[in-house]
Amino acid sequence: MDTSVTTRGTAPATPVTGAAASLRKLYFLRFAFAAVWAGLLFATADTLGPLSAALLVVYPLFDVACAVVDARSARAVGGPVRGLYVNIALSTLTAVGLAVAATSGIPAVLRVWGIWAVTAGLVQLVVGAVRRRLGGQWAMIVSGAISTLAGASFFAQAGADGATLSNLAGYAFLGGVFFLVSALRLKRPGEGGDGTADDHRPLAAQPASYGAYDELDEARGDGPDAPDPQDRGDAGRGGDGEAYGGEGAGELSGGQQQRVAVARALVTAPDVVFADEPTGALDTGTAAEVLGLLRQAVDQLGATVVMVTHDPVAAAWADRVLFLADGAFADGVERGSAELIAERMAALTARTARVGAGVAA
Structure with a gap:
């Protein structure tokens, strides 16, 4: 299960x-x-x-x-x-x-x-x-x-x-x-502050496979309604002050590619960001940087981040954690610690295993 x-x-x-x-x-x-x-x-x-x-x-x-x-x-x-x-x-x-x-x-x-x-x-x-x-x-x-x-x-x-x-x-x-x-x-849905159509995307996706952005050399937001760089935190700079615009994707490390992927998802200031295993295959330090960028999207840009992860440490960055088992929501916790989330995951896994064993018997 x-x-x-x-x-x-x-x-x-x-x-x-x-x-x-x-x-x-x-x-x-x-x-x-x-x-x-x-x-x-x-x-x-x-x-x-x-x-x-x-x-x-x-x-x-x-x-x-x-x-x-x-x-x-x-x-x-x-x-x-x-x-x-x-x-x-x-x-x-x-x-x-x-x-x-x-x-x-x-x-x-x-x-x-x-x-x-x-x-x-x-x-x-x-x-x-x-x-x-x-x-x-x-x-x-x-x-x-x-x-x-x-x-x-x-x-x-x-x-x-x-x-x-x-x-x-x-x-x-x-x-x-x-x-x-x-x-x-005041803005109406789909409009900018001046009443004209808003040209930024309301949704953004940050895929689990950051290699999907291998053909993109830089994360840039320069449209007429693009947020001020200071308002994006470090999103446009890869999260740690490094500028990757002049490097090809093949020259970037896995962590750098992941930060660029997150930056591209955030650069248009979307209302909702979907992130599928954003810390997969990353070391602890780089994972923390990526999660920090997503957290900034919530705290500084006012976005909602919907993240799927199996990592209790990553889940602990969220305000709300929902546990999914067999295609249905099975539990939830508000602002839980990594330890608490790990315990809930273990208990849920054990429970589904017992149910599976009963069915097999």
């Missing part, structure tokens, strides 16, 4: 385009909410009554709910969630602060809102900057900058005579417009 291990790098729970679709829906929702909220607040901006006080508290609470959804999308693409958690905490504190400030008058409300706008704007700047590869984030970055400046202006308005809440309504509506722009500019 043959027992194999299927491993999958799962830094993104879904492809980048799936996360972008979730963000697009969220941004449309935030625009609609901001437009309705701004209209209601503007109608009651001159006085601080029960309706306007309720609106002031609801706005940051809605922001908390959206930030929770946003954080899930961020985790899906390996993006930053710490900043979003900070935003959740800030918005929660702001809701409490506005509820208290509403009992003191409009100037107190403007001061609390000003603090929130400045801090939330800074967080938005950071999150938008890190998400640039999703496309459509420049509007969010500009919105964060405007939020920071607007927050400072609210402090100034709080000390002026005849302060009203109308500027808060305008601020919220403008923020909603930026969410709308971002939603329209």
Whole structure:
């Protein structure tokens, strides 16, 4: 009975385009909410009554709910969630602060809102900057900058005579417009960040036989949408800083050929990489380099790596390990050590052997 291990790098729970679709829906929702909220607040901006006080508290609470959804999308693409958690905490504190400030008058409300706008704007700047590869984030970055400046202006308005809440309504509506722009500019499946057809392959395969690439002399990515070399880690250089572009395939060692094969699979920044026994016939050091490249594809490029291997050490590099026996999934483990994976493989092999012996008897 043959027992194999299927491993999958799962830094993104879904492809980048799936996360972008979730963000697009969220941004449309935030625009609609901001437009309705701004209209209601503007109608009651001159006085601080029960309706306007309720609106002031609801706005940051809605922001908390959206930030929770946003954080899930961020985790899906390996993006930053710490900043979003900070935003959740800030918005929660702001809701409490506005509820208290509403009992003191409009100037107190403007001061609390000003603090929130400045801090939330800074967080938005950071999150938008890190998400640039999703496309459509420049509007969010500009919105964060405007939020920071607007927050400072609210402090100034709080000390002026005849302060009203109308500027808060305008601020919220403008923020909603930026969410709308971002939603329209986010990548759709099969599109680049500018809405044009994406010219890189969504899938890539790294075969067990690295000799399949013997006719290819160099691993190069120079298309119009090719990722920046720094974003690929060392993929374009064979993984250890060595450049193989000037050498024929026959002049490369087995380990070098394998690294070039992996580099060719990663150079177009695919969403999914399939690797069949990528460490076969490699020494321990070279195998670690190849596995490191695949791990970089998950951690740095946001790809999903589906790897088939019989090596527990190789399987231990994966986030999730699925055990395959007789053509069916028989077991699984999350982030298991090489020792644990080896034990599961041995137990599974023994179990299938007993079943086979029973059938033979």
